[in-house]
Amino acid sequence: DIVMTQSPLSLSVTPGEPASISCRSSQSLLHLNGYKYVDWFLQRPGQSPQLLIGLGSTRASGVPDRFSGSGSGTDFTLKISRVEAEDVGVYYCMQTLESPYTFGQGTKLEIK
């Protein structure tokens, strides 16, 4: 199985400041078609996960443009340009290149 490793596991950010979460995969998630099969989700307290970024860098419908995704074959980053109070929760990366699809451990973001 492809192992997804996130860092840090928690971070505390002042509103208006940027934040960055890293996700490393145990093998390349770059498909021959050029797409990177990594997604990012936010799970707010008491809610289901919601898709933020698909295929490495495509923002899902309704997701603010302060969220961006980037990365190479095995190293990926989710960036929040200016953190807001509503961004509190746990962020997960996930690979959908190869079955079984697997998730990272999660990164808990809190507001200072």
Added chain:
Amino acid sequence: QVKLQESGPGLLKSSETLSLTCRVSGGSVSSHYWSWIRQSPGKGLEWIGYIYYIGTTNYNPSLKSRVTISLDTSKNQISLNLTSVTAADTAVYFCVRLRLSSFDVWGQGATVTVSS
């Protein structure tokens, strides 16, 4: 707007069969892939498997011997069966749409507790 609603028994005993249904509204099960994902404190988020509307299935090998995902197009719903449950199957079970290789629509989740 597609919405997913899971339902089923919340409490089971060891060795029983977990059966959940997911009702789809605002869209049809006769398109896209439909998946089940579970979340437990011990194992985090775990993909269980998916079904394509033509009936093709793909399961996580860790659960494959015990899991069945099916579609009922007449009721516009997806079902999950997991046999011989143990305490390790205690989790919140999510029904999720898989579209363009991303899990883009999630249900609110159904909490299942397995007691011995």
